[in-house]
Amino acid sequence: MTTAEPPADEPMDAFRGDRVYLGADHARNERRTWIVATICLATLAAQVTGGLMFNSMALVANGLHMGAHLAALLVAAGAYAVARTYSTDPRFSFGTGKVGYLAGFANAAVLGVTALLITIESVERLLAPAEVEYDGALVLAAAALAVNLACVWLLKPAQSHAHDRDGDLNLSAAHLHLAGDAVISGLAIAGLAAGRYLGWSWTDPVAALVGAALLAHFAWRLLSRTGAVLLDINPSPELTAQIRGRLEGEGERVLDLHLWRLGPGHHAAIVVLAAAAPQAPQAYRARLAGLAGLSHVTVEVRDHLTP
Template sequence: MTAAAPETQGQIDAFRGDRVYLGADHARNERRTWMVAAICLATLAAQIGGGIVFNSMALVANGLHLAAHVAALVVAAGAYGLARRFADDPRFSFGTGKIGYLAGFANAAVLALTALFIAFESVARLLSPAEVAYDAALALAAGALVVNLICMWLLRPAHAHAHDRDGDLNLSAAHLHLAADAAVSGLAILGLGLGRLFGWAWADSLAGLAGAVLVAHFAWRLMVRAGAVLLDMNPSDELTAAIRSRLVTGDERLLDLHVWRLGPGHHAAIVVIEAKGPLAPSAYRARLAGLQGLSHVTVETRDSR
């Protein structure tokens, strides 16, 4: 067996510096996340205060849901800052690109707990209905929906690919939180509207319960996506197939291949190639040049003779 061929000192130094795997729009997304967090914090105060004054469970549920979003946005913005600050820290062997995924997983767990709390409160109100000030509550819920839509626009991805599986999960998670809140706001408006038109006092609480189910669904989706990256699941069958097709020619055999995500739009690969008189590792890395999203490659060769 022959390991990777020795590299020049210049190449070794280059590899040591090859650990910055932040998203292309990292700075932009960090600024906008802080901006949206401030907007949502002001809306949160209005939502919960209005829900208490107007006796609307749907408004309180929406406000509590928004509280989870404010916390999530602060965590997401903080994750951007930490990833940027420690991007060149040699203690992080593969950079800090995964900090956003860790933040996303934590936010998903908090969102799931929020869904449970909203469901509990909504069921309590269904069993013990209370009078609701429908006109004022409807106005406040409509205003919250408008704010949510504005914030979603502010957190729109800079590029069309930003919400796909290679995009920035930190931004995607923040956008998902706001989308869920917009949907809950819509449900609150529906429940309040039915209560006002037909006198269905239970409709407001039922809207809160439906919102809890929706929030739980969004939390599960986010947890699955973030967990897959944190556990180094293969992020792309297409990229794996492209690596395999470029490396295996003639009598060469690919004995081992690992692909995982380093950060938004960045992937790493470890390959073990066997051949009769294998080429230098740098030759195999050259074959992979130009593969979109492949930012770090480690090659080991074995001589089958």
């Protein structure tokens, strides 16, 4: 039985260097996340203040939602900083690429709690309606929508990774937060406009309820995606099949295969295979060269007679 070691012509320092599993756009995404967090802080203060002044539940709900986004953005930005700072720390056996997923999981929990709080307050407003100053609230809601759309654009993934399903989920989570907020801003405007021009006072809290339902959906989606990475669920059956196909190309048999995600665009694989005439582990590693997203491979080779 043999396992893969660094190739003889590969320096040991270079072999250790493959423990850095940060996303390709890590620096860009970190910088933009801090910029958007600053914008959201100013918007949060304006929305909540205006909502209290104009007595608009939808506007206050949108402000609270922005508060959740601000917290999410700060956590995301902090995760980028931590992952970058400790990316070469040997204490992290498989690098710091998963820090962003941990941040995303925490953000999803906060988003779910926010949805619950908005739901409770909106139901109370439906049961005990309050007068809303629609004109001022509409202006502020429209301004919030403009800010949201600008932030969504700033957090758009780089063009080269816009459709990469293995991209930076930390950025995707922040982008999802703000895209949802843009939709909720639109709902707030619709609810306020209906109250202002049709006299339907119930539309303001109902708009907030619809927004809360959307938040809950986003929270569950984000929990599912980040949780799958943190629990090392197989991220790509397609990549698993490609690995198996390349390694069994000359009569070998894969006995055990584990694939998991290390960070944005990075996967690791541990493979145990048997062969009648075993080759060196490096030969099997070479067969996997060029597989997109496969950054770390460990191969154990057994004689087919070995139990």
